[in-house]
Amino acid sequence: MKRTSQKQSGFTIIELLIATTIFSLVLLMATAGVIELTRMYYRGVISARTQEAARVIIDEVAESIRYGTDSVTDLASLKTGPIINPPAADSTGHFCIGSRRYTAAIDKRVIRTSPDVNLKEQKHALWVEDLAAGCLAPPANYLSTDPADGRSLLPEGMRLSRFAVTEVVPDSVYQVDIGVAYGGTDLLAGFGDYAQCQPGPASEFCATSNLSVTVTKRL
Secondary structure (H helix, E strand, O other): OOOOOOOOOOOOHHHHHHHHHHHHHHHHHHHHHHHHHHHHHHHHHHHHHHHHHHHHHHHHHHHHHHHHHOEOOOOHOOOOOOOOOOOOOOEEEEEEEEEEEEEEEEEEEEEEOOOOOOOOEOOOOEEEEEEEEEOOOOOOOHOOOOOOOOOOEEEEEEEEEEEEEEEOOOOOOEEEEEEEEEEHHHEEEOOOOEEEEEEOOHHHHEEEEEEEEEEEEEO
């Protein structure tokens, strides 16, 4: 009885190396694609949140001016911005529409819990409240505390890069300019009248929104 031998075939080491290399390249490309999609997602979410924050602020201020029956005062105290580098000294100002006071700090990142002053962080950067009467200047370091009345207009992690209210026609027409930025100080740079995101690593965690509107009071 004759035995027939069968020759067994398999992969050579070179073929295995080639297959492993191709698989590694495909896996690397897929990983890079996932990372880029994640960066695009975060960039989109942060940009939308920043634009919404700027829109809420400019709508709030514009409506208060448009339908307010009282005069707009103390505009000269506002610090317009931006102040990104070097760190600013006093960057807080205020203005009033009648007895409604807006207190704003330029280039102060909103961190509610344990803000670090060395990183230009504080609890609030834009605060609105109705005073009992008149337009009194806020106390020093007012936005570093939790005021008893009023509300904050700027969400966590954001800062004002510009907050300007300009009287175009006396007691009638005003221009409101708002700049909102999201991100750490290392991601932002001053450019013109507004802050801008710097290109580079972690740039997806930075966003800016700049809005301007002309408001006519309805007397």
